Each structure stands twice: as C-alpha cells, then as structure tokens.
Amino acid sequence: MPRKRRPKLAVWKFASCDGCQLTLLDCEDELLAIADALQIAYFREATSADVGGPYEVSLVEGSITTADDAERIRRVRAVSRSLVTIGACATAGGIQALRNFRDHAEMLRVVYARPDYIDSLTTSTAIAEHVPVDFELRGCPIDKRQLLEVLSAYLHGRRPAIASHSTCVECKMRGTVCVMVAHGTPCMGPVTHAGCGALCPSYIRGCYGCYGPAEAPNTAALARGFVQMGVSEGGVRRYFHTFNANAGPFRQEGLSHGD
Amino acid sequence: MVHPRPDINASVLLLRDGLASLLQHLRDDGYLVVGPTVRDGAIVHDQLRGIEDLPVGVGDEQAPGRYRLRRRADQALFGYAVGPQSHKREFFPPSIRLFQLRRGAGGPVLTPEPPIDRKLALIGVRSCELQAIAVQDRVFVGGHHVDADYASRRRGVFVVAVNCGEPSGTCFCASMGTGPRASGGFDLALTELLSGGPHRFVVEVGSAAGADLLARVEHAPASEADHAAASAVTAAATANMGRHMDTRDIKSLFYANQEHPRWAQVAERCLGCTNCTLVCPTCFCSTTVDTTDLAGATATRERRWDSCFTLDHSYVHGGSVRPSLRARYRQWLTHKLASWIDQYGTSGCVGCGRCITWCPVGIDITEEAAALRADVPVA
Ligand code: SF4
Numbered sequence: 001m002p003r004k005r006r007p008k009l010a011v012w013k014f015a016s017c018d019g020c021q022l023t024l025l026d027c028e029d030e031l032l033a034i035a036d037a038l039q040i041a042y043f044r045e046a047t048s049a050d051v052g053g054p055y056e057v058s059l060v061e062g063s064i065t066t067a068d069d070a071e072r073i074r075r076v077r078a079v080s081r082s083l084v085t086i087g088a089c090a091t092a093g094g095i096q097a098l099r100n101f102r103d104h105a106e107m108l109r110v111v112y113a114r115p116d117y118i119d120s121l122t123t124s125t126a127i128a129e130h131v132p133v134d135f136e137l138r139g140c141p142i143d144k145r146q147l148l149e150v151l152s153a154y155l156h157g158r159r160p161a162i163a164s165h166s167t168c169v170e171c172k173m174r175g176t177v178c179v180m181v182a183h184g185t186p187c188m189g190p191v192t193h194a195g196c197g198a199l200c201p202s203y204i205r206g207c208y209g210c211y212g213p214a215e216a217p218n219t220a221a222l223a224r225g226f227v228q229m230g231v232s233e234g235g236v237r238r239y240f241h242t243f244n245a246n247a248g249p250f251r252q253e254g255l256s257h258g259d
Numbered sequence: 260m261v262h263p264r265p266d267i268n269a270s271v272l273l274l275r276d277g278l279a280s281l282l283q284h285l286r287d288d289g290y291l292v293v294g295p296t297v298r299d300g301a302i303v304h305d306q307l308r309g310i311e312d313l314p315v316g317v318g319d320e321q322a323p324g325r326y327r328l329r330r331r332a333d334q335a336l337f338g339y340a341v342g343p344q345s346h347k348r349e350f351f352p353p354s355i356r357l358f359q360l361r362r363g364a365g366g367p368v369l370t371p372e373p374p375i376d377r378k379l380a381l382i383g384v385r386s387c388e389l390q391a392i393a394v395q396d397r398v399f400v401g402g403h404h405v406d407a408d409y410a411s412r413r414r415g416v417f418v419v420a421v422n423c424g425e426p427s428g429t430c431f432c433a434s435m436g437t438g439p440r441a442s443g444g445f446d447l448a449l450t451e452l453l454s455g456g457p458h459r460f461v462v463e464v465g466s467a468a469g470a471d472l473l474a475r476v477e478h479a480p481a482s483e484a485d486h487a488a489a490s491a492v493t494a495a496a497t498a499n500m501g502r503h504m505d506t507r508d509i510k511s512l513f514y515a516n517q518e519h520p521r522w523a524q525v526a527e528r529c530l531g532c533t534n535c536t537l538v539c540p541t542c543f544c545s546t547t548v549d550t551t552d553l554a555g556a557t558a559t560r561e562r563r564w565d566s567c568f569t570l571d572h573s574y575v576h577g578g579s580v581r582p583s584l585r586a587r588y589r590q591w592l593t594h595k596l597a598s599w600i601d602q603y604g605t606s607g608c609v610g611c612g613r614c615i616t617w618c619p620v621g622i623d624i625t626e627e628a629a630a631l632r633a634d635v636p637v638a
C-alpha cells in the first residue's frame with residue numbers, strides 16, 4: 001500500500017530552555033501516531049543549521065534576544081505554511097524578558113565574567129513581534145494535551161479547541177477548593193489563561209500565571225485583592241513579572257507597582 | 260428487623276445510630292451514597308462510606324470572598340452551610356462526551372454515549388439546593404427539548420434533605436422564599452437536634468421510598484417537644500440569615516436600570532473569572548467542543564461548562580456581543596434575577612450565597628441589586 005503523504009513538521013529553537021519542544025518527545029504514547037501523521041523534517045535542539053523546507057507546520061520555541069535570531073525567524077517564517085509559537089518565551093518573551101525592565105549593560109556586567117563576549121539585544125521579545133504568527137500556544141512549559149490538540153487541528157484544517165478564558169474555569173471544573181477564598185492564598189488564576197488544568201490550586205498552591213494573561217483580564221482588580229490580602233507592592237509586581245512579564249497586561253500591571 | 264412503616268408526610272425520630280444504619284441500607288441497596296465531607300479546607304461532596312465521613316463537629320464561616328472551616332463545640336453532622344460545590348455536578352457534569360464519529364468504509368459511523376445507569380443517593384441536601392435542582396429540571400427536562408443525559412442522571416435519585424440550622428454569613432434563602440426548611444423534592448428530610456436530649460433527628464417522610472427505608476431502620480415516634488425543637492431550628496435559621504434580597508418588582512428594577520452607573524463600578528472590581536456562575540447551582544450554560552485525533556480517524560464532540568463571563572460565550576461572527584466586563588456582569592445578574600422569571604417562571608437565584616462567598620474579590624449580588632434600588636438615576 002503506498003504510504004500517504006505526510007505533511008512536514010519543523011521544530012525551531014530560539015532563546016529558551018528546551019522544555020517546550022521536549023513536550024513533543026514527552027508524548028510517549030502518542031509519538032508513533034505523530035510520526036505516522038507528520039514527517040518530522042526538522043527537529044534539532046540548539047542549532048542554527050540550514051533552514052531548508054518548506055514545511056507545512058513550524059513549531060517555534062523561544063524568544064528573540066539577538067540580532068541574528070531576529071533575522072533567522074524571518075527565514076523560518078518564509079519556509080513555513082503555518083507558524084505556531086509554543087511556550088511563554090515564544091509567546092511573551094519568557095523569564096528572560098525581565099531584562100526589558102532593567103539596564104541591559106549593567107545586567108551583562110553582573111552576570112557574565114566577559115560581557116564583551118556577549119552580543120545580545122537589550123530586550124527579549126515574543127516571536128509575534130517580529131513575524132506574523134498563526135497560533136500561539138501558551139504555557140511555561142506548554143501542556144502536552146494542548147500541543148497534540150494544536151497539531152491535530154493544523155493537520156485537519158480546523159481551529160484548535162484551546163480556550164482563552166481564566167484558569168478558574170478549569171479549577172472549578174476539576175472541583176478544586178479555591179485557595180484564594182478558603183485559604184487566603186493569592187492566586188493568579190482569575191487573570192491567567194487556562195491550559196494547565198489548574199494544576200497548582202489542586203495542590204493547594206496559588207496559580208503562578210505560567211500561561212500568561214487570559215482574555216480581557218482585569219489585572220488591576222486582582223492586584224487590589226492581593227494588596228488587601230497583605231501582599232506588598234513589590235510582591236504584587238513579582239506576581240505579574242515572572243515567565244510572562246512582557247505580556248501586555250502583566251507587564252503593565254507589574255509596572256504600576258513599586259519594586 | 261421490621262419497624263413500623265411511617266406514613267408519607269409523617270415525622271419520626273432517629274438517633275445517630277439510626278442514621279448510620281439508614282446510610283448502610285442505602286449502600287446495601289446498591290446506591291452510590293454521595294454527601295458532605297471535609298477536603299482541602301472546605302466541605303465538598305463525595306462518596307460516603309458511612310457517617311464517619313460526614314463533617315463531624317465541623318462548621319464554617321462565610322463572608323464575601325472568604326470561607327473558613329471551624330471546629331464546633333458539639334458533634335453535629337450537618338452543622339455547616341452550603342460549601343463550594345452544589346449537586347449540579349451530579350446531573351450537569353463539568354464535561355461529558357456527547358458522541359464520537361469514526362471514519363467507516365461506507366461513511367462516518369456515529370457512536371452515541373450510553374445512558375447513565377446508576378443509583379444515586381444524595382445526603383444532606385439543603386432546601387436551596389432542592390429548589391436549585393427544581394430550577395435545573397425545568398431547564399433541562401421541563402421544555403420541548405429534553406436533555407437525555409441530564410434525564411438519565413436525574414432519574415431515581417434518592418434524596419435525604421437536611422433543614423438548615425445555621426445559615427452562613429452569605430445565605431439569603433429566606434428572602435428568596437427557597438428555605439431554610441425543605442418543602443418538597445425529598446424522600447426524607449432531617450432536622451438535626453443537638454440539645455434537650457440525645458443527638459437526634461426529626462425525620463419527615465416525603466415519599467413511599469423514604470417510608471420503606473425508614474421501616475428498615477430503628478426509629479421512634481417524635482414527641483411534641485421534638486417537633487417544637489425542630490420548628491425552633493428553622494425559626495432560628497430564618498432569623499440568622501447573613502444577607503437579604505429585596506425581590507419587590509425585581510424584574511422591572513433590572514429592566515429599568517440597564518444603564519445604571521453601578522454596572523461600570525462593579526465592572527471595575529469584577530475579574531471576569533467565572534467563579535460566580537460555576538458555583539451557582541442553577542447556572543446551566545455550556546459550550547460544545549469538537550476535536551479530532553491525529554490520524555483524522557475519529558472526531559469527538561464534548562459538552563463543557565461555560566459561563567456568560569467568557570468572551571467565547573457570546574461570540575458570533577466577527578466578535579463577542581458582550582466585549583466589556585460591564586456588559587458581561589450585567590448579563591449575569593439581569594438573567595439570574597430578572598429575565599429568568601420571564602423565561603422559566605421563577606427566579607434563577609435560590610439565595611445559596613455561593614456566588615458571594617466564592618467570588619475571589621467578594622462581589623455581593625445582594626449588594627449590587629440593592630445599589631440599583633437605592634440610587635435610581637434620573638432619566
Ligand atoms: S484557586 Fe485560583 S484558579 Fe482556582 S478558582 Fe480560586 S482564584 Fe481561580
């Protein structure tokens with residue numbers, strides 16, 4: 001029987017920790033199905049090798065932190081029919097975007113023995129700030145089930161069934177007792193994009209906001225709630241400025257609270 | 260051992276051991292016995308192995324955006340008000356599969372979901388909760404289009420109600436006319452008596468099934484004094500409601516105040532998080548989600564809880580009909596307290612207070628409704 005044509009998938013890495021692309025390898029049970037449905041044409045970690053292509057779907061991990069990468073992402077876009085960014089780095093700039101709020105030269109001095117060896121941009125930015133992106137899959141790291149859903153959707157030409165409402169929806173569906181209300185623990189869930197299944201509250205921890213801002217989040221109202229619970233101004237800022245510090249609503253809310 | 264079978268509508272007296280054996284009989288009869296139990300700092304509903312799983316000696320304190328358990332001075336089994344979960348998840352679960360489609364040689368093959376076949380007994384159901392179940396019955400099975408899944412989950416449920424003794428700081432069933440005493444919809448209704456004798460329960464029989472069960476459990480006639488004590492429990496609960504809702508002309512109050520400045524004020528505070536709607540025992544909104552597998556061999560349709568606070572909920576071609584939080588909050592409260600009456604003949608609110616307690620920022624619907632009344636703007 002002739003083998004059916006399998007669309008080509010590429011996985012690209014920019015400034016990131018590799019955790020999101022490893023989610024693909026983490027799909028142990030589904031890996032055969034993935035390889036059956038898609039030709040994994042390009043998937044090497046930490047490489048700047050030739051781009052090749054074209055590819056039906058490109059998964060892009062990581063943020064843009066160097067001039068070279070700002071150039072490379074354009075080439076990736078040019079050879080990709082659909083470009084899907086995965087993870088907080090690619091969709092918001094990642095934890096490394098904390099430098100966007102600091103003096104870049106000073107940070108280089110503090111971190112590196114030879115700052116003159118380092119050639120990086122003063123900011124870490126999301127892929128969508130550089131090239132058009134077809135879909136952004138959130139999370140730090142991304143959720144395996146959601147990755148499979150996005151791949152299935154692109155393979156079969158439909159919209160991914162990925163909700164952009166708050167994490168509270170997942171928390172309540174799961175039947176978790178709200179940690180804000182029952183324990184007085186600050187929780188980012190009300191302003192955070194769903195996707196993880198409200199993991200942290202199920203372990204009686206507040207949500208850390210790994211999935212970035214939910215649709216239309218009222219960050220100011222939550223920040224007021226945190227202050228009423230006794231969180232300091234600097235504490236409020238740190239809640240908003242983590243993995244998704246450079247995502248619009250979180251960036252703004254964090255900046256409106258002192259250090 | 261056979262005990263006299265009480266008449267329907269009669270009341271008898273049950274001791275703590277009697278209640279324990281009542282639960283045991285339900286289990287022996289093949290019922291899945293679900294009731295209140297303590298988990299993660301709250302009273303939730305779960306499967307009960309016996310009365311030791313009930314929140315023995317545990318009470319609660321509730322205020323807008325705040326819930327705490329407390330130790331009681333007595334060994335009450337039902338000495339708390341409603342917790343975060345209503346019984347709606349039993350009949351309208353957070354997510355169900357509606358059907359699967361498989362690619363077959365001659366076209367798609369549909370596999371419908373089998374109807375739910377279980378015997379469910381609910382223990383400790385409060386009056387507001389019974390009223391909420393009645394509201395959802397009207398929504399899911401009361402009209403032309405019967406929801407088969409809901410109907411199959413709802414069928415044959417055995418209900419042991421409890422008349423409330425200590426409402427919480429956010430309860431207001433008395434002003435909604437939905438409690439604190441259960442007026443129907445149960446097989447048995449208990450009133451827990453903690454003083455003036457041993458720990459005991461006055462049990463009102465609501466159905467033949469309830470009478471049959473009691474006939475298998477040791478019980479005694481309830482004395483005049485027991486009846487009086489049970490009435491006193493209800494009277495005290497009525498007097499101790501934490502909140503009040505003024506329902507006079509409530510429909511016109513909302514319809515006349517759609518542009519009231521209060522909506523913008525509450526929208527400043529509201530997170531749009533959906534918690535109020537998901538804890539509400541009458542809210543019934545859902546969305547359908549279609550997915551495929553990687554191979555494209557199977558497609559699945561699921562129904563999941565949704566909320567009028569999500570943007571997708573009112574998404575039509577080109578955008579969301581209610582893009583602002585002001586519009587979304589106004590939609591929730593107007594439907595709940597006003598247009599629900601036009602749609603279903605009753606209020607959508609049974610005064611359980613959950614939306615007040617479980618709102619992370621403590622927005623209080625009784626306060627919001629009162630604000631519309633107190634300060635009607637000059638047109
Ligand atoms: S624990 Fe957090 S995510 Fe869960 S309902 Fe409460 S605020 Fe929302």
Ligand code: SF4
Pocket residue numbers: 535538539540541595607608609610611612613614615624
């Ligand atoms: S609107 Fe609030 S108080 Fe009324 S039934 Fe729903 S959750 Fe309970």
Ligand code: SF4
Pocket residue numbers: 528529530531532533534535536568617618619620621622
């Ligand atoms: S009223 Fe409270 S619970 Fe409801 S959406 Fe607004 S913040 Fe969330």
